[in-house]
Amino acid sequence: MNAGLEFLRKLDDFAGLGRRYVLIREFTTNENYGKPPEQRSLDELMRLGVISLDKPPGPSSHEVVAWVKNLLGISKAGHGGTLESSTP
Amino acid sequence: MTGVLPIALGDAVKLIGFLMQSSKEYVAVMQLHGSVDVGALREVIDLFVGKIYQKPPVRSSVKRVLRVREVFGLELVEYEHPYVLLRIDCEHGTYARKLIHDIGDVLGVGAHMRELRRTRVGPFKESSGLVRMHDLSEYTYLWRVERDPRMLMKTIMPGEYLVSHLPKVIINDAAASAVAHGADLTVPGVSTLHERIRKGDVVAIFTLKGELVAVGVAQMHTEEVLQTRKGLFIKTKRVIIDRGVYPPSWRKHPSLKNGPSYQ
Known part of the structure; x- marks a missing residue:
């Protein structure tokens, strides 16, 4: 069993996906290239990462994204689904 | 409105579209404008499970045409007049505020949404643990000032x-x-x-x-x-992956091996 499959099972558990896997062919991966996602550096995480944030009631989803970008000093970030900011 | 807001960093923003199409879960407080008995309330709530018609509210980001959305689950958690605590499991693009307004209409007394908290966006659940803005700013301080990136690295999940x-x-x-x-x-x-x-x-x-x-x-x-x-x-x-991460395995055309030749 490869390390990639182990990580994919973690993703499945996170999403509550109970599907099984079917192995077709065994391959080996060249250790000189690529990197398991869980070994990413902070810099690499900020280039391909996600934060499950608890949005507070005040700011809009858009403002929260701007705040995160500014805090981490990154140029690209986005949110998954607007959560309206307050009761009109 | 509070709750789960996944923030994609860097190239992970390309994946947001696939998340938006997934289902959402909310906990909402509905305020009734008149009294109804629990039996009637339960009956009406059950009517809104399944495919429903919704016209997006005036203040919305999409065209205001009647559309069909599916409510997978609607649970009455608590009722203490005039407040009703509801758990809503629905298709993306369902307006909780509108749903509650419509429930009030069918009940005949009217209602409006008092509070809303999102408890799930696709695979991201409140119960799996959320990061508060306060935590994030503290971890960033630890990283920048104390040179300790560990907490921040634990907070950012792989895309x-x-x-x-x-x-x-x-x-x-x-x-x-x-x-x-x-x-x-x-x-x-x-x-x-x-x-x-x-x-x-x-x-x-x-x-x-x-x-x-x-x-x-x-x-x-x-x-x-x-x-x-x-x-x-x-x-x-x-x-998503960068082109250079794994070396190309296909053979280049022999004539292109040393770059194009001009004769």
Whole structure:
């Protein structure tokens, strides 16, 4: 069993996906290239990462994204689904 | 309005679209404008489970035409007049505020949404743990000032989690390189795949190390992939991995080996 499959099972558990896997062919991966996602550096995480944030009631989803970008000093970030900011 | 707001960092923003199409869960407080008995309330709430018609509210980001949305579950958690605590499990694009307004209309007394908290966006659940803005700013301080990035690194999950709800396929290094360059995925490069993938499903493609290569649309069922040795399996839609991560495996045309020659 490869390390990639182990990580994919973690993703499945996170999403509550109970599907099984079917192995077709065994391959080996060249250790000189690529990197398991869980070994990413902070810099690499900020280039391909996600934060499950608890949005507070005040700011809009858009403002929260701007705040995160500014805090981490990154140029690209986005949110998954607007959560309206307050009761009109 | 509070609750789960997944924030994609860097190239992970390309994956947000696949998350938006997934279902959402809310906890909402409905304020009734008149008294009703619990029996009637339960009956009316049950009417709103399943496919419902909704016209987006005046203040919304989409065109205001009547559309169909599915409410997968609607649970009355608590009722203490005039407040009703509801748990709503619904399709993306369902307006909780509108749903509650409509429930009030059918009840005959009227109602409005008093509070809303999102408890799930696709695979991201409140119960899996959320990061508060306060925590994030503290961890950033630890990283920048105390030179300790550990908490921040624990807080940022690999971007792969954004597609954790999709069916998955693992491919070899050579295929990963081809897909990184925009090629579609063919059967010979496939190592492992989820059972019950259907033609037309949006699937996530991973390397043998677990890195997300791309997201695409399946052109075969899992069973077909098992029975054939060749053919197009996944049409690539969104490439995530960088081109240089895995070396190209295909042979360049001999005449191009040393660059184009001009004679």
